[in-house]
Amino acid sequence: MSARAANTIRARPTRRTFLQTCALGAAAFGSGRAIDRASGTAGLPSSTLTDKQADKSRVVIARDPGLRGSGTSLDSDRLLKLLDRAIQSFYGADSPLDAWKRVVRPGECVGLKINCLAGRGASTTVKLVEAVIERLQQAGITNIVVWDRLNSDLESAGFRAGSSRPGVQFIGNDTAGYEDGLAIHGSVGSLLSRTLTRTCDAVISLPVLKDHGIAGMTFALKNFFGAIHNPNKYHLTVGDPYVADVNMLPAIRQKIRLHIGDATAVQYEGGPSFLPQWSWRFNGLVVGTDPVALDYVGWQLIEQKRASEGMKSLAALNRAPNYIATAADSGHRLGTNDPKRIERLEI
Amino acid sequence: MILKAKSVDRRSFLRVAGATLPCLAGCGLASAASPSLGLRLLLPASDPDAQFTVEAKYYEKLGYRKIKCKLCPRECVIDDRERGYCGARENRGGTYYSLVYARVATAHIDPIEKKPLFHFLPGTSAFSIATAGCNVNCKFCQNWEISQVRPEQVRGAYMPPRDLAALAKQYQCPAIAYTYSEPVIFYEYVADSADAGHAQGIRSVVISGGYIQQEPLKKWCHNLDAIKIDLKSFSEKFYKEVVNGELKPVLETLVTIRKQGTWTEIVYLVIPTLNDSDAEFKAAAQWVKSDLGPDVPVHFTRFHPEYLLTNLPDTPVETLERAKAIADAEGLHYVYVGNVPGHPAENTQCPKCRRVIVERQGYTIGQIHLKKGKCGFCGQTIPGIWT
Ligand code: SF4
Numbered sequence: 030m031s032a033r034a035a036n037t038i039r040a041r042p043t044r045r046t047f048l049q050t051c052a053l054g055a056a057a058f059g060s061g062r063a064i065d066r067a068s069g070t071a072g073l074p075s076s077t078l079t080d081k082q083a084d085k086s087r088v089v090i091a092r093d094p095g096l097r098g099s100g101t102s103l104d105s106d107r108l109l110k111l112l113d114r115a116i117q118s119f120y121g122a123d124s125p126l127d128a129w130k131r132v133v134r135p136g137e138c139v140g141l142k143i144n145c146l147a148g149r150g151a152s153t154t155v156k157l158v159e160a161v162i163e164r165l166q167q168a169g170i171t172n173i174v175v176w177d178r179l180n181s182d183l184e185s186a187g188f189r190a191g192s193s194r195p196g197v198q199f200i201g202n203d204t205a206g207y208e209d210g211l212a213i214h215g216s217v218g219s220l221l222s223r224t225l226t227r228t229c230d231a232v233i234s235l236p237v238l239k240d241h242g243i244a245g246m247t248f249a250l251k252n253f254f255g256a257i258h259n260p261n262k263y264h265l266t267v268g269d270p271y272v273a274d275v276n277m278l279p280a281i282r283q284k285i286r287l288h289i290g291d292a293t294a295v296q297y298e299g300g301p302s303f304l305p306q307w308s309w310r311f312n313g314l315v316v317g318t319d320p321v322a323l324d325y326v327g328w329q330l331i332e333q334k335r336a337s338e339g340m341k342s343l344a345a346l347n348r349a350p351n352y353i354a355t356a357a358d359s360g361h362r363l364g365t366n367d368p369k370r371i372e373r374l375e376i
Numbered sequence: 377m378i379l380k381a382k383s384v385d386r387r388s389f390l391r392v393a394g395a396t397l398p399c400l401a402g403c404g405l406a407s408a409a410s411p412s413l414g415l416r417l418l419l420p421a422s423d424p425d426a427q428f429t430v431e432a433k434y435y436e437k438l439g440y441r442k443i444k445c446k447l448c449p450r451e452c453v454i455d456d457r458e459r460g461y462c463g464a465r466e467n468r469g470g471t472y473y474s475l476v477y478a479r480v481a482t483a484h485i486d487p488i489e490k491k492p493l494f495h496f497l498p499g500t501s502a503f504s505i506a507t508a509g510c511n512v513n514c515k516f517c518q519n520w521e522i523s524q525v526r527p528e529q530v531r532g533a534y535m536p537p538r539d540l541a542a543l544a545k546q547y548q549c550p551a552i553a554y555t556y557s558e559p560v561i562f563y564e565y566v567a568d569s570a571d572a573g574h575a576q577g578i579r580s581v582v583i584s585g586g587y588i589q590q591e592p593l594k595k596w597c598h599n600l601d602a603i604k605i606d607l608k609s610f611s612e613k614f615y616k617e618v619v620n621g622e623l624k625p626v627l628e629t630l631v632t633i634r635k636q637g638t639w640t641e642i643v644y645l646v647i648p649t650l651n652d653s654d655a656e657f658k659a660a661a662q663w664v665k666s667d668l669g670p671d672v673p674v675h676f677t678r679f680h681p682e683y684l685l686t687n688l689p690d691t692p693v694e695t696l697e698r699a700k701a702i703a704d705a706e707g708l709h710y711v712y713v714g715n716v717p718g719h720p721a722e723n724t725q726c727p728k729c730r731r732v733i734v735e736r737q738g739y740t741i742g743q744i745h746l747k748k749g750k751c752g753f754c755g756q757t758i759p760g761i762w763t
Contacts, residue, residue, distance in 0.1 A: 146458070148457065242453065258526070259526070261463040262620075264461070302456040
């Protein structure tokens with residue numbers, strides 16, 4: 030067997046200067062304040078919160094109806110601006126760079142956990158990954174690892190072997206390997222990806238919002254099935270309590286800094302595969318640090334779309350993602366699924 | 377007929393691997409003391425995938441590139457590009473594939489007694505292989521580093537059926553044993569290898585949890601020589617909570633195997649506090665007697681803490697003896713105590729004259745007093761495959 034070289038993004042991003050970024054970001058919003066919940070900023074400085082806000086998990090839903098211009102593919106520049114707006118708004122920062130500095134510190138190795146099992150159309154989009162890499166580099170991060178389960182999955186979503194950019198590596202767990210010992214919590218016993226445990230100091234999760242035929246839906250919490258060696262064992266009973274238990278594993282819980290949910294296209298039925306007839310051009314990003322709140326909000330978006338299309342709810346199909354409530358319960362406390370405690374900010 | 381004792385170390389794997397299984401040793405499969413799983417998992421999945429991939433025999437195509445697997449009772453419904461619970465089967469564009477055909481993750485030459493099969497060619501060796509994957513997830517699995525991983529997460533040697541049979545023959549193993557993980561999930565490979573083996577005079581035995589649908593099981597019964605079933609408890613609750621499976625289909629499997637006339641033995645791994653009550657032993661023994669008959673051997677074996685059940689102690693020998701006493705009292709003819717080397721209940725006794733007819737010490741066979749399948753002392757027919 031021979032090791033496979035690291036991957037790289039197939040479509041190379043255009044170069045953008047930091048000053049340009051700042052100018053764009055500053056023109057955006059900034060009224061909100063950072064929320065430092067659960068797996069949030071891990072010791073990095075947080076914004077000042079009012080008492081009322083501190084009780085809530087902020088979830089920013091940023092949309093741009095013109096994200097695809099007049100065509101069908103995403104416009105990279107607009108996507109970058111959308112990302113800036115979302116992050117800046119989430120942290121209530123004065124500029125995108127200010128916001129990113131609350132997420133990561135120079136010198137850290139930052140992992141981007143994408144979801145690319147379904148190939149193009151229902152995976153984290155290459156252009157979003159490009160945009161995040163660009164901003165991280167501008168924030169002084171020189172070591173970035175984009176990872177998921179298999180090299181072949183990365184490739185099928187548009188990432189390919191042979192990094193052409195310094196400081197960025199694309200790697201599947203099949204190449205990086207897994208830890209020797211089991212990580213155990215509740216119903217789960219798994220070997221963890223070494224990319225997560227050894228390579229990355231911090232992880233930014235870039236999940237994809239979509240329906241899931243077995244687990245109900247997949248978004249922030251379930252994205253970390255891609256960090257374990259045996260996800261096939263944990264889809265029983267609509268993923269409950271397995272999804273919550275996987276997220277309790279310390280290496281996962283402690284390293285996640287931020288979730289940037291890819292909702293540019295939402296597979297609201299037929300997922301996790303890409304089936305274009307049920308792919309909704311939502312043209313949005315869903316950002317937060319509370320994965321339970323993100324999942325709750327994501328679930329509601331899927332249900333709203335299903336209802337508008339005259340489809341049955343996930344509950345009616347016996348696949349309500351009850352693992353979200355489990356993740357919020359007193360045995361897990363991974364975040365909140367209580368709408369009263371979620372500050373949903375639509376921009 | 378009296379056979380001389382045969383030392384187990386003559387059949388020990390390491391010697392064989394080093395001296396005579398270069399194909400396995402060369403790819404790292406042969407070493408019993410193989411690198412840790414983590415090291416093995418570091419290796420990329422660069423095996424040419426295609427040679428291990430065959431279309432699955434039992435599945436149903438659903439709409440929108442989904443499929444439903446019909447091999448085991450779990451009946452996984454699987455989306456495109458996803459795998460079933462066992463991790464060994466994958467939907468690719470609406471066609472379902474086994475990823476483990478001829479993909480041998482481990483190979484050893486074991487005494488047949490290690491399976492354990494006590495009424496099947498005693499004192500012989502079984503060429504024993506497994507692929508990665510399993511359709512349940514027992515918290516006590518002794519082989520989880522093979523059974524609970526995906527095929528690409530461990531090294532795999534390509535060993536097509538004819539080569540497997542030839543190797544078994546070359547190393548004087550009268551049988552191939554499909555074991556360690558769960559042969560149900562490498563069903564197609566087992567079926568073809570059994571045929572290839574028979575063509576070369578080699579028999580095939582399966583060591584299984586018995587979680588399989590009836591149609592594939594019946595075909596197995598026709599081309600396998602023996603099937604040992606792990607009856608992991610006699611309680612649905614245990615199967616749900618500890619095995620991630622179901623008891624009922626396993627009982628149906630045992631009934632079918634008996635009806636089809638395939639030789640079978642049962643292992644019941646006794647786990648302290650979880651499946652070791654008198655009531656459960658009694659219920660299991662009564663069911664075996666009424667639904668399978670008293671001649672099916674039952675092995676009560678000792679548990680050692682492993683995998684996700686490391687908080688429980690080894691099974692006390694007295695518990696195993698209690699289980700045996702209960703099963704004996706229910707009228708089962710061949711009840712053994714296992715994983716306790718040197719225990720007298722490793723021996724086979726004639727149910728009529730009570731004399732020892734197959735003597736065992738661990739995996740070492742002592743004297744055998746059998747004549748054409750009958751007790752060498754009183755002439756009682758002893759069920760099994762003896763020649
Ligand atoms: S054999 Fe595997 S894929 Fe098929 S039903 Fe059983 S667990 Fe699922």
